[in-house]
Amino acid sequence: MSASPVLKIEGLRTDFRIGRHAISAVDDIDLVIPAGETLALVGESGSGKSVTARSVMRLLPRKLGMIAAGSVWFTGKDGQTRDLTKLDEDAMRSVRGREIGMVFQEPMTSLNPVFTVGEQIAEPLRVHSGATHSAALRTAIELIGRVGIPDPAKRAQQYPHELSGGMRQRITIAMALVCDPVLLIADEPTTALDVTIQAEILELLRKLQRERKMAMLFVTHNLGVVAEIAQRVAVMYAGRIVETGPVAEVFAAPRHPYTIGLLHSLPRLGQGSAMRRAGVRLPSIPGVMASIADMPKGCQFAPRCGFAADPCRVEIPPLAEVAAQRRARCIRWREIAA
Amino acid sequence: MLRYFAMRLLSGAGMLLALTLLIFILTRLTPGDPIDAYLDPNVPLSQEEVNALRTHLGLDRPLPEQYLAWLGEAARGNLGHSLQRFNETVTGLIAQRVGPTLLLMGSGIAISIILGVSTGVFTAVRRDTLPDFALSATALLGISSPAFLTALLGLYVASVRLKWAPSGGLLTPGAEFSAWDLLQHLLLPALLLSIGQAALIMRYMRASMLEVLNQDYVRTARAKGVREFQVVAKHALRNALLPVLTLIGSTIGLAIGGAIFIERVFNWPGMGLLLVSAVETRDYPVIMGATLVIGSCVIVVNILTDLSYALVDPRIKVG
Numbered sequence: 001m002s003a004s005p006v007l008k009i010e011g012l013r014t015d016f017r018i019g020r021h022a023i024s025a026v027d028d029i030d031l032v033i034p035a036g037e038t039l040a041l042v043g044e045s046g047s048g049k050s051v052t053a054r055s056v057m058r059l060l061p062r063k064l065g066m067i068a069a070g071s072v073w074f075t076g077k078d079g080q081t082r083d084l085t086k087l088d089e090d091a092m093r094s095v096r097g098r099e100i101g102m103v104f105q106e107p108m109t110s111l112n113p114v115f116t117v118g119e120q121i122a123e124p125l126r127v128h129s130g131a132t133h134s135a136a137l138r139t140a141i142e143l144i145g146r147v148g149i150p151d152p153a154k155r156a157q158q159y160p161h162e163l164s165g166g167m168r169q170r171i172t173i174a175m176a177l178v179c180d181p182v183l184l185i186a187d188e189p190t191t192a193l194d195v196t197i198q199a200e201i202l203e204l205l206r207k208l209q210r211e212r213k214m215a216m217l218f219v220t221h222n223l224g225v226v227a228e229i230a231q232r233v234a235v236m237y238a239g240r241i242v243e244t245g246p247v248a249e250v251f252a253a254p255r256h257p258y259t260i261g262l263l264h265s266l267p268r269l270g271q272g273s274a275m276r277r278a279g280v281r282l283p284s285i286p287g288v289m290a291s292i293a294d295m296p297k298g299c300q301f302a303p304r305c306g307f308a309a310d311p312c313r314v315e316i317p318p319l320a321e322v323a324a325q326r327r328a329r330c331i332r333w334r335e336i337a338a
Numbered sequence: 339m340l341r342y343f344a345m346r347l348l349s350g351a352g353m354l355l356a357l358t359l360l361i362f363i364l365t366r367l368t369p370g371d372p373i374d375a376y377l378d379p380n381v382p383l384s385q386e387e388v389n390a391l392r393t394h395l396g397l398d399r400p401l402p403e404q405y406l407a408w409l410g411e412a413a414r415g416n417l418g419h420s421l422q423r424f425n426e427t428v429t430g431l432i433a434q435r436v437g438p439t440l441l442l443m444g445s446g447i448a449i450s451i452i453l454g455v456s457t458g459v460f461t462a463v464r465r466d467t468l469p470d471f472a473l474s475a476t477a478l479l480g481i482s483s484p485a486f487l488t489a490l491l492g493l494y495v496a497s498v499r500l501k502w503a504p505s506g507g508l509l510t511p512g513a514e515f516s517a518w519d520l521l522q523h524l525l526l527p528a529l530l531l532s533i534g535q536a537a538l539i540m541r542y543m544r545a546s547m548l549e550v551l552n553q554d555y556v557r558t559a560r561a562k563g564v565r566e567f568q569v570v571a572k573h574a575l576r577n578a579l580l581p582v583l584t585l586i587g588s589t590i591g592l593a594i595g596g597a598i599f600i601e602r603v604f605n606w607p608g609m610g611l612l613l614v615s616a617v618e619t620r621d622y623p624v625i626m627g628a629t630l631v632i633g634s635c636v637i638v639v640n641i642l643t644d645l646s647y648a649l650v651d652p653r654i655k656v657g
């Protein structure tokens with residue numbers, strides 16, 4: 001493995017056009033994913049996780065979203081490092097599906113209803129390596145077996161509506177992996193699934209990631225799964241990263257009040273379902289996240305923060321280094337640590 | 339599958355029965371005596387002779403009996419004789435006219451589908467650009483202007499003023515048959531026949547395509563690195579066509595109405611012209627026979643539409 005990380009995002013800002021205005025959905029994003037490692041991107045709904053993931057693939061809604069600043073350095077299979085934001089459309093297309101695979105949240109709607117799943121898995125191979133129809137289909141069938149679906153040859157001939165949600169998500173995973181990408185981006189791949197199936201899919205992704213030594217960007221709003229799948233975590237709030245570092249350290253000693261809140265609202269291992277049965281609600285962070293169109297001055301989390309003081313409301317705090325490989329966007333992190 | 343077919347054919351037969359009964363009643367309700375059109379005014383006949391002729395033609399029998407007699411013969415494939423053209427069977431007359439009509443309608447429908455689908459996709463992909471505005475406005479005009487106006491205006495401009503096309507008929511009279519001659523005669527009426535439908539198909543196609551282009555599976559296709567052309571032509575188009583197929587099937591009935599009119603304007607020797615002249619001369623057997631054939635065509639087309647739907651969409655299991 002080469003020394004340069006597979007993915008290095010620097011100062012990324014992505015704007016959305018809303019009416020006549022451009023509004024930043026995410027800003028000042030810095031992320032690094034070394035080869036073979038998993039980074040979890042966590043945050044509540046609307047914090048900008050999907051926008052970040054799609055910015056890497058440059059799959060933002062046309063005419064609405066665009067990368068406004070920053071770089072996305074990507075080291076491909078050939079060992080060359082390129083800034084994806086600078087590639088022309090053809091070069092970018094050859095990255096999508098071949099170098100970077102992507103799994104989406106909605107297994108019910110992200111497969112095309114009029115093609116068999118075998119054809120859909122085989123398609124990236126045919127697009128990128130010009131494989132023949134039958135060769136690509138053979139690879140697809142083999143992969144269907146490897147993502148844990150019994151009777152792959154028969155399944156390959158079926159249409160998405162004939163499969164369960166869990167199976168469809170396995171199919172989209174196979175589709176993302178068929179060209180052996182160096183990086184897998186999984187955008188809330190388990191959110192739409194039943195709890196038992198969530199665990200299976202998570203286990204599958206972890207297994208495949210190890211086998212293939214892929215790097216993975218794992219997007220989730222559930223801090224509970226982070227420890228199971230990732231080595232590093234980046235917590236997002238209102239379009240910015242507020243804390244980042246190795247999972248174990250961040251969990252053991254969070255340095256941002258938002259991370260603390262998230263951790264408090266997490267059921268202890270094995271207690272989740274018992275609490276649900278007993279009707280006990282987890283403590284959640286009071287208040288709601290401000291909309292990106294209408295951000296408070298200063299720290300965006302201040303209105304909901306128990307630690308907030310006047311200096312917090314002056315300007316957005318920098319992402320300060322709080323320990324080796326650890327950063328937090330809070331001017332009072334030292335007091336929190338104490 | 340077979341069961342479904344049988345059901346559709348059965349309900350189709352029921353509809354045909356109702357249709358012929360309706361036409362039968364309507365023709366008999368309209369004032370005017372077919373005998374008047376039948377007789378040569380220059381050869382006066384006595385009242386007895388007229389009555390004998392009436393008996394001979396079966397026009398003196400009670401109406402229910404006349405209908406049942408016609409039905410019984412029709413079921414055996416005998417549609418009777420024309421009242422106005424001596425020695426011509428209705429089947430024979432229809433056989434001569436079916437070809438030109440199928441040619442005109444088939445070309446019209448083909449043109450409207452090709453034109454409607456391609457412009458619909460194009461305007462969806464180029465949404466909110468100048469070509470989109472221009473084509474959408476044209477389509478609105480095509481839908482909202484009455485068919486007779488389009489036909490007459492088209493005939494006047496393209497044929498009378500610009501002399502791009504012959505003004506009527508199937509072939510140049512007296513000339514030797516050539517496909518080129520036929521095509522020249524066919525193009526303008528087929529084009530004019532297709533305009534309204536093409537405009538309708540385009541609007542549906544555009545809306546359907548816009549919706550499909552927002553679907554998650556289109557984003558998935560892009561994430562796989564599929565070329566944008568393929569994303570549209572392969573992933574989106576097949577899905578977007580589904581609702582449009584139903585529209586195409588159901589507007590073919592409308593196209594038949596349009597075809598009758600176009601045949602009249604362009605003196606195209608088809609079923610429409612036959613039907614119009616039969617109505618004018620109260621030629622009951624021809625009216626009944628032509629209606630039966632046209633009705634059957636509509637029903638067959640609708641069944642075919644349903645079948646094609648099942649072919650394009652794997653979620654639909656016919657049966």
Ligand SMILES: Nc1ncnc2c1ncn2[C@@H]1O[C@H](COP(=O)(O)OP(=O)(O)O)[C@@H](O)[C@H]1O
Nearest residue numbers: 016025044045046047048049050051052061292
């Ligand atoms: N298509 C869009 N049009 C306008 N704004 C958008 C669009 N998609 C996302 N956004 C903005 O970006 C913010 C972040 O969205 P997203 O990345 O989807 O959040 P999440 O963390 O839940 O994945 C949203 O709150 C929204 O304001």
Ligand SMILES: [Mg+2]
Nearest residue numbers: 049050051188
């Ligand atoms: Mg999201």
